[in-house]
Amino acid sequence: MEQRVWALLEETLYPGFPKSIVAYDFVKSVEFDGKASKIVLEIPSASEQVAEQLRLEIGKRLEAAGIALGVLEIRQPPKPRQTSSNGRNVLPNVANFVMVSSGKGGVGKTTTTVNLALALAQQGKRVGLLDSDIYGPNIPRMMGIEGVEPVFMGKRIKPIMAHGVKVMSMGSLIAPDASLIWKGAMVTQAIEQMLEDIEWGELDVLIFDMPPGTGDAQLALAQNLPITAGVCVTTPQKVALDDTVRALDMFRQLHIPIAGIVENMSGFICPETGKEYPIFGKGTTPELAQRYATRVLAEIPIEPAVREGGDMGMPIVTLAPGCETTRRYLEAAGKLWEAMQEVNAEGGVDNSAIQPTIF
Numbered sequence: 001m002e003q004r005v006w007a008l009l010e011e012t013l014y015p016g017f018p019k020s021i022v023a024y025d026f027v028k029s030v031e032f033d034g035k036a037s038k039i040v041l042e043i044p045s046a047s048e049q050v051a052e053q054l055r056l057e058i059g060k061r062l063e064a065a066g067i068a069l070g071v072l073e074i075r076q077p078p079k080p081r082q083t084s085s086n087g088r089n090v091l092p093n094v095a096n097f098v099m100v101s102s103g104k105g106g107v108g109k110t111t112t113t114v115n116l117a118l119a120l121a122q123q124g125k126r127v128g129l130l131d132s133d134i135y136g137p138n139i140p141r142m143m144g145i146e147g148v149e150p151v152f153m154g155k156r157i158k159p160i161m162a163h164g165v166k167v168m169s170m171g172s173l174i175a176p177d178a179s180l181i182w183k184g185a186m187v188t189q190a191i192e193q194m195l196e197d198i199e200w201g202e203l204d205v206l207i208f209d210m211p212p213g214t215g216d217a218q219l220a221l222a223q224n225l226p227i228t229a230g231v232c233v234t235t236p237q238k239v240a241l242d243d244t245v246r247a248l249d250m251f252r253q254l255h256i257p258i259a260g261i262v263e264n265m266s267g268f269i270c271p272e273t274g275k276e277y278p279i280f281g282k283g284t285t286p287e288l289a290q291r292y293a294t295r296v297l298a299e300i301p302i303e304p305a306v307r308e309g310g311d312m313g314m315p316i317v318t319l320a321p322g323c324e325t326t327r328r329y330l331e332a333a334g335k336l337w338e339a340m341q342e343v344n345a346e347g348g349v350d351n352s353a354i355q356p357t358i359f
């Protein structure tokens with residue numbers, strides 16, 4: 001009977017993530033006393049909503065299989081011994097960490113990440129940029145360092161300096177196409193290894209360009225570093241917004257403070273008149289920001305120079321310093337920095353609640 005229950009739990013996805021609670025090793029025990037089953041889960045999130053969703057889902061599955069659910073205990077894992085009071089941080093020389101995510105691909109997540117990084121550097125911050133999108137690394141092209149080999153100092157790797165930002169891409173370190181067949185555990189391992197091996201030095205902020213969606217890379221980063229701010233990139237179309245909700249929920253589950261949403265391709269500014277046209281619709285992002293008690297960091301228009309800048313390795317913030325889009329990126333970077341200062345003033349981030357259990 002226990003095996004049947006395990007099989008049902010294997011089909012139960014962790015809310016907002018692509019894998020089952022068994023795959024994530026969240027199921028700690030399953031017992032059956034002849035009448036009813038007793039299940040114990042340890043999940044990283046302390047959110048009541050997540051627990052409730054799991055209760056409903058598991059209840060339904062067991063009922064459909066004709067198995068009585070006696071006790072379902074859902075708790076957080078005990079704090080691991082090696083954490084400090086602020087949880088686990090494998091890069092103590094970096095003051096702040098930003099995770100840029102989007103619910104789906106192609107919304108301009110990488111474009112946003114590079115321009116925010118450059119804007120922060122222009123504002124005098126020491127900035128690092130890690131392309132964690134192993135499945136489609138675009139940062140080297142957008143930062144103009146495609147084909148530049150990283151320098152090794154023994155086992156450690158020196159990031160490449162571009163536009164005043166220290167850059168490293170997982171794509172520069174793995175054979176092209178190799179990552180396409182990577183499974184979850186390999187992604188986790190690669191990220192952990194990379195965090196240890198790159199010689200970032202002292203930074204005010206390290207920004208991560210994540211693979212689209214929610215998954216292993218996000219979980220691995222959040223477990224290893226206290227992420228100060230999550231930035232969500234979306235486009236105004238309704239379909240994109242559904243995915244955005246998933247990305248925002250993921251930040252909540254990983255205990256990452258949401259610094260705000262960037263609405264990309266938000267409208268078109270006519271170069272002749274300067275008038276802005278909301279060609280994909282507008283107005284849904286502020287409502288979403290309110291729902292998640294966060295802010296819209298910027299509405300970035302569709303602008304040919306944004307794409308051209310990306311293609312030629314010269315992001316618009318450096319390509320066209322005086323233009324309206326650059327002004328908006330600079331303002332967004334200012335708001336992002338402020339959001340991080342607020343988080344720090346309130347005691348910083350603690351990721352100890354989402355650590356894997358250590359036996």
Ligand SMILES: Nc1ncnc2c1ncn2[C@@H]1O[C@H](COP(=O)(O)OP(=O)(O)OP(=O)(O)O)[C@@H](O)[C@H]1O
Binds near residue numbers: 104
């Ligand atoms: N505001 C914009 N105006 C014009 N072109 C844009 C804008 N934002 C992004 N683009 C272009 O759209 C394409 C996709 O952008 P980008 O690679 O940043 O998206 P992404 O969400 O990171 O995609 P992926 O899923 O591949 O990681 C690129 O060619 C980029 O230059």
